[in-house]
Amino acid sequence: MTERIDHTLRGSWTTTTGSIPPHALKWLRARTGLADSRADSRDDRVAEVRAPGSPESALSEAAHAALDAVVGPGYVRVDRDSRLGRAGGLSYVDLLRQRGAGDLAVPDAVVLPASPDQVTEVLKVCVEHDVAVVPFGGGTSVVGGVNALRGDKAAVIALDLHRLDKLVSVDPVSRTAVLQAGLPAPQADQLLAPHGLTIGHVPQSYERATIGGFAATRSAGQASSGYGRFEDMVEGLRLATPVGEWRLGRAPASAAGPDLKQLVVGSEGAFGVITEVTLRVRPLPEVERYEGFVVDGWARGSAVVRELAQRRVLADVTRLSDVDETEVSLALAGGWKIDALKAYLRARGVRQPCLLILGWHGGSKGEVKRKRAETLRGVKAVSLGTALGEAWRHGRFNGPRQRDALMGIGVCVETLETATHWSKVSELRTAVREALVDALGECVVMCHISHAYETGASLYFTALAARDAADPIGQWQVAKAAASEAITGLGTISHHHAVGADHAPYLEAEIGGLGLDVLASVKRTLDPTGVLNPGKLIAGDFNPAGLASPGDR
Structure with missing residues (x-):
């Protein structure tokens, strides 16, 4: 059984982090201007959560007692560690705030219901006592979706659902x-x-x-x-x-x-x-096969994925990295085998390698073989075999740990994602890359297609830069705003990270003022007093009359 995550003080993905090998540090210095002294520091602060002090709980005694009556003694928690453990998600900015780099929105209490009926009763209590409610599951939001914002309410609770686990x-x-x-x-x-x-x-x-x-x-x-x-x-x-x-x-x-x-x-x-x-x-799949391929250049690679999508023969897992992301992957791997691989690709005429990972799941070897043959029919790519594909699969969850390690040596590292139609994929990729480079200066911007459709694809970006020690939060917020402006009009503000608080200002450009009115109308029907997750999805503070700040639109 997988160990449950205990939401106590957080400042990283787990209590263990990845590591950055010396050759990768050297590469980072060359590409981002990361100072040698910072990169060489042994003071890895990733595991040390320099948590700020939490304010006194504003939950009234009457509200506390009413919630206790619903969920039982011990399941309304106002201690410091419980509250700080549900203070925000796991974005780069969240982690900076959890380490004391900025203001942290801390819930006034953590409430842990044990059944759907108890959740409904908790909401009734919160309406009666004017308490905002932020639902909390794994706490993995990277767009401010679980930030403990109270809006105009007297207090705010984190409604932790981990007891609903059946x-x-x-x-x-x-x-x-x-x-x-x-x-x-x-x-x-x-x-x-x-x-x-x-x-x-x-x-x-x-x-x-x-x-x-x-x-x-x-x-x-x-x-x-x-x-x-x-x-x-x-x-x-x-x-x-x-x-x-x-x-x-x-x-x-x-x-x-x-x-x-x-x-x-x-x-x-x-x-x-x-x-x-x-x-x-x-x-459950009986057989899984993952392989790595290389195509020459982003244009050719994205054309390959588009063709697969439109022929409806995509592999179950289809992921194309651009030249920069492929370079980073090779730099992190390092060693003589990587040098030999680069030489082999040059000999095959590949000048701008883009890594393509394809994975097939099936109930038998025969089924996977058939699906693989359908996918690869007519695809022009250099096969690197299953070793590379399996390496990607087994390292799939290392990204957050590598981010923790990078943060520990002074790197600003964060991701963002979008999606658009095939005719705009390259234009959108260029626009976001340029926005991030203009905002961050000397940096590395990587991109990959992680999800493909008949009509378009998602683009997932990762940016690396030397962290601005004076204003690390502002550094990324400026860059994220620039990227979001670049996305607006070309793609969706979110393909799978959601809206949260971070993307709410850009939602009207996507769904229109009438769309916001529709969402506000639904919220008025289901949440007449506006206790549910203030400041998320719908921009502006909500009140029973609608959006409180029409000027924001």
């Missing part, structure tokens, strides 16, 4: 399963495995993220080409709201009006708290 039921005939929202992804798969089933959803946050979090943010996993995005898997939902419980999903398909499940999926805790999710599950 596999409620399995229907092996229909291949559906009902899972509670606080269930972490690894534990969900472990509970489904005896039934020969899997959720098939493996984003990089897989180790910590929860079923409810996946649904609330429209998550996308690495094998989305084969299993679908998370919203494609949702068959039904159970939602607790301040005005009562709402259940959705009675059939695999319906023409009974608009699909209201999709109004809840992606609602980020602003309309209600997801307590149960009915998922379409898949058989």
